[in-house]
Amino acid sequence: EAFFIVDLSDVVxxxxxxxxxxxxxxxxxxxxxxxxxxxxxxxxLSLLAxxxxxxxxxxxxxxxxxxxxxxxxxxxxxxxxxxQSSHIRHAAKHEVNVMTFDNIDxxxxxxxxxxxxKLVVRIMPPxxxxxxxxxLGDKFGALLEDxxxxxxxxxxxxxxxxxxxxxxxxxxxxxxxxxxxxxxASTAFDMGLQAGxxxxxxxxxxxxxxxxxxxxxxxxFCGPLRSALDEYFPESKGVHIIAEPGRYFVESVESTFxxxxxxxxxxTVLPLKQKSGDGKDDDPKFMYYLNDGIFGSFNCIVFAAYxxxxxxxxxxxxxxxxxxx
Numbered sequence: 001e002a003f004f005i006v007d008l009s010d011v012v013x014x015x016x017x018x019x020x021x022x023x024x025x026x027x028x029x030x031x032x033x034x035x036x037x038x039x040x041x042x043x044x045l046s047l048l049a050x051x052x053x054x055x056x057x058x059x060x061x062x063x064x065x066x067x068x069x070x071x072x073x074x075x076x077x078x079x080x081x082x083x084q085s086s087h088i089r090h091a092a093k094h095e096v097n098v099m100t101f102d103n104i105d106x107x108x109x110x111x112x113x114x115x116x117x118k119l120v121v122r123i124m125p126p127x128x129x130x131x132x133x134x135x136l137g138d139k140f141g142a143l144l145e146d147x148x149x150x151x152x153x154x155x156x157x158x159x160x161x162x163x164x165x166x167x168x169x170x171x172x173x174x175x176x177x178x179x180x181x182x183x184x185a186s187t188a189f190d191m192g193l194q195a196g197x198x199x200x201x202x203x204x205x206x207x208x209x210x211x212x213x214x215x216x217x218x219x220x221f222c223g224p225l226r227s228a229l230d231e232y233f234p235e236s237k238g239v240h241i242i243a244e245p246g247r248y249f250v251e252s253v254e255s256t257f258x259x260x261x262x263x264x265x266x267x268t269v270l271p272l273k274q275k276s277g278d279g280k281d282d283d284p285k286f287m288y289y290l291n292d293g294i295f296g297s298f299n300c301i302v303f304a305a306y307x308x309x310x311x312x313x314x315x316x317x318x319x320x321x322x323x324x325x
């Protein structure tokens with residue numbers, strides 16, 4: 001059977017690097033919209049909980065899984081802007097109070113099912129041109145110009161809004177995306193004050209690279225991000241800053257997770273000349289079958305825009321001969 005080889009010490013190294021590069025930002029493991037599902041292996045979750053991270057959950061099942069690890073409810077953010085009513089009630093029952101919203105209908109659901117919630121308005125990333133593997137601007141986030149209307153609606157419903165969140169997109173390759181979004185979040189904070197709220201939470205989302213071979217390194221992302229936070233949200237403001245790193249902790253193919261699979265079959269693909277009848281002499285091509293696929297460990301290719309790195313170990317030893325195929 002296919003299996004994973006896991007180096008949990010790499011998760012610890014990533015956490016140490018995070019605390020060094022972004023000391024003001026508390027990581028809440030997730031990566032919305034995948035949230036905890038970025039990797040929900042219990043060993044990974046338990047280790048992150050022991051290290052002191054919070055958790056970004058998107059459903060009742062994820063909330064239950066995290067709380068079962070003895071994580072305090074105040075270390076969970078229900079960061080799904082479109083929630084099922086029964087799941088909102090479940091969050092209320094278990095005192096998971098911090099949750100996001102980006103539209104008036106969601107506010108109505110929250111008012112009916114968890115009126116004591118502490119809400120975070122999610123704004124859309126400032127640019128549709130952000131380079132990311134999974135752009136999220138079309139799916140979640142309110143336009144900045146619509147935030148005053150949302151805040152006034154929350155006020156009229158008797159709800160409490162405590163901050164602002166955004167997500168530049170999973171697998172982001174643009175370090176400038178964060179400073180732009182932080183600047184807009186600062187404007188949203190001003191809108192909150194005008195609406196009669198005192199915001200004290202900023203959630204800068206995910207998108208951080210975790211692979212050493214990433215187009216832009218994690219450290220390169222952090223410099224502009226730190227500068228923007230110091231400019232718009234200096235420590236003197238007393239704002240609690242969190243983020244939702246998911247891929248950052250667990251996607252590193254160089255060290256953290258390696259999937260071992262077997263080739264269980266091979267077939268020769270019919271030469272194109274036999275299919276087209278044009279008589280061209282094409283080199284033979286081969287199709288290999290693995291004991292895992294897109295309905296298993298490789299579902300990330302379909303749902304998370306992932307491009308796995310393939311490494312063949314001791315190929316010639318197994319073949320017993322030289323081969324160019």
